[in-house]
Structure formats: C-alpha cells, structure tokens
Amino acid sequence: SQQGEEDPQALSIQEGENATMNCSYKTSINNLQWYRQNSGRGLVHLILIRSNEREKHSGRLRVTLDTSKKSSSLLITASRAADTASYFCATGVYNQGGKLIFGQGTELSVKP
Amino acid sequence: NAGVTQTPKFRVLKTGQSMTLLCAQDMNHEYMYWYRQDPGMGLRLIHYSVGEGTTAKGEVPDGYNVSRLKKQNFLLGLESAAPSQTSVYFCASSLAGVGSGELFFGEGSRLTVL
Numbered sequence: 001s002q003q004g005e006e007d008p009q010a011l012s013i014q015e016g017e018n019a020t021m022n023c024s025y026k027t028s029i030n031n032l033q034w035y036r037q038n039s040g041r042g043l044v045h046l047i048l049i050r051s052n053e054r055e056k057h058s059g060r061l062r063v064t065l066d067t068s069k070k071s072s073s074l075l076i077t078a079s080r081a082a083d084t085a086s087y088f089c090a091t092g093v094y095n096q097g098g099k100l101i102f103g104q105g106t107e108l109s110v111k112p
Numbered sequence: 113n114a115g116v117t118q119t120p121k122f123r124v125l126k127t128g129q130s131m132t133l134l135c136a137q138d139m140n141h142e143y144m145y146w147y148r149q150d151p152g153m154g155l156r157l158i159h160y161s162v163g164e165g166t167t168a169k170g171e172v173p174d175g176y177n178v179s180r181l182k183k184q185n186f187l188l189g190l191e192s193a194a195p196s197q198t199s200v201y202f203c204a205s206s207l208a209g210v211g212s213g214e215l216f217f218g219e220g221s222r223l224t225v226l
Contacts, residue, residue: 004154033214042116042202043155045214088154092209099170100206100215102147104154 004089004103012109019076021106023089024069030092032065032072033100037086046074046087081112114138118203118218125193125225133188133221135203143206144186145170145215146178148199155202161186162209193225 007022023032031050035043049056049065049072056063062075076083088105116137125131135144142163147155147170157170161180175197177189186205190197200222204215 035215040220042217042219043204043215044217048213090215099157099160100145101157101171102155104152 004091004101006087006089006103006106008106009104010107010109012111013079015079015081015110015112017079017110019079019083019108019110021074021087021089021108023072023074023103025072025089025091025103026070027091027093029067032063033090033092034061034063034072034074035088035090035102037088037105039085043088076108079108079110081110084108084110116203116205116216116218118201118221120221121219122222123224125190125223127194127225129193130189130191131193131223132190133201133203133223135186135188135205135218136184137186137203137205137216138184139205139207139216140183141205141207141216142183143209144180145204145206146176146186146188147202147204148172149202149220150199158188158201190223193223195225197223198225199223 005024033048034046037043047058060077065072086105090100090102145160146158156172159178164183167178179187200220203218206215
C-alpha cells in the first residue's frame with residue numbers, strides 16, 4: 001500500500017491565493033520530499049525535509065513536518081498560473097535502502 | 113546536460129510480446145529506479161538498484177525484470193506483456209540513497225499493451 005496519502009486530491013484556486021497540500025504517512029521516515037509534475041512530463045524535485053526538521057522554506061514554498069502526527073504540508077504562497085501541476089510527497093523509509101515511496105498526488109489548478 | 117534519458121518514449125505492444133525499456137543517466141549516480149504511474153495510483157516502485165550489478169524488488173515487481181550491467185544504464189524488461197502493464201514508466205536516479213537527497217526523473221515512457 002502507498003506510504004503517503006495526500007489531501008486534497010484536487011485543488012482549484014485563483015492566482016495570488018495560497019495553496020496548501022497535506023501528506024500523511026504510516027511508518028518512521030528518514031526524510032520527506034515534495035515533487036512537482038507538469039502534465040505529460042517527469043517529476044521535478046522541489047524540497048526535502050529531514051525527520052529532525054520541522055519547517056523548511058524555498059522561495060514561495062514552505063514545508064512543515066510533524067513526525068508525531070506523521071504528516072507534512074506544502075504551502076505555495078502567492079500562486080501563479082504556472083504553478084498548475086500535480087504535487088507529490090515521497091518518503092524515504094528507515095531500513096529500506098534506496099527506496100522512495102510516493103503518494104497519490106494533489107492536482108493543483110491555478111486560474112488566472 | 114542530458115540528465116536521465118528514457119527510450120523509447122512511446123510503444124504499443126500486443127499481449128504476450130516482450131520489450132525492454134532503456135534508462136541512461138550521465139550524472140554518475142549510484143542509485144537508479146523504475147516506477148510506473150497509473151491514474152489515481154500515484155507512482156509505484158517496480159525495481160531499483162543501489163549500484164552497478166545490483167537490483168532489488170520494489171512494491172510491484174511481478175511481470176518485470178531489470179538489469180544494471182553498467183552504472184549509467186538501468187534496463188526494464190517485460191517478458192510477456194499483459195494489458196495490466198499499460199502505464200507510463202518513469203526512470204529516476206540519485207547520487208546515493210534516500211537520505212542524501214533528490215531523485216532525478218526521465219520524461220517517461222508510455223506503454224500500451226493491447
């Protein structure tokens with residue numbers, strides 16, 4: 001079964017608004033990563049947060065991690081039409097070598 | 113910089129046919145992965161490799177075989193294709209294991225099995 005579960009499955013907002021996506025997972029992790037996928041393209045890495053970190057920023061992205069609740073959130077501030085894409089969380093799991101397990105993704109639509 | 117290159121990008125097979133997907137990376141990465149992406153299922157790990165000459169099973173390995181004879185290449189084989197293997201396949205690579213950072217993905221190979 002999938003390690004990560006994302007919520008919501010789809011999100012539609014207006015340009016300039018903030019977008020928040022959530023990810024929950026089941027087992028202890030080394031780190032949690034967020035990826036973006038434009039339609040018909042491969043995934044692109046956005047940000048990685050380690051299990052001993054609580055918050056991380058990168059440009060308009062803010063990621064939080066709550067290991068006690070086994071959850072993470074990705075916030076995109078001041079969204080743009082170009083942010084329209086699918087966003088996936090992925091977890092690196094202890095004692096499972098190089099495996100990175102992906103969630104089902106959130107489909108974000110930003111309307112101009 | 114080519115990064116991760118997948119060939120072919122599109123392929124149509126008949127049930128029972130065989131084929132090989134090739135993934136090549138030019139970043140000298142140790143780890144390589146094959147995922148499949150299906151609607152509503154996200155990405156699921158098929159097989160992965162932690163170095164030249166090694167392979168390991170992921171979440172959904174049945175019906176697939178892999179080989180990593182050279183560090184830069186990771187091949188995914190379907191010996192007898194089935195309609196359930198219709199999917200988009202993504203190859204990825206990383207410098208080391210999941211503790212060290214990001215995966216770099218190819219653009220995908222869309223496979224249809226009739």
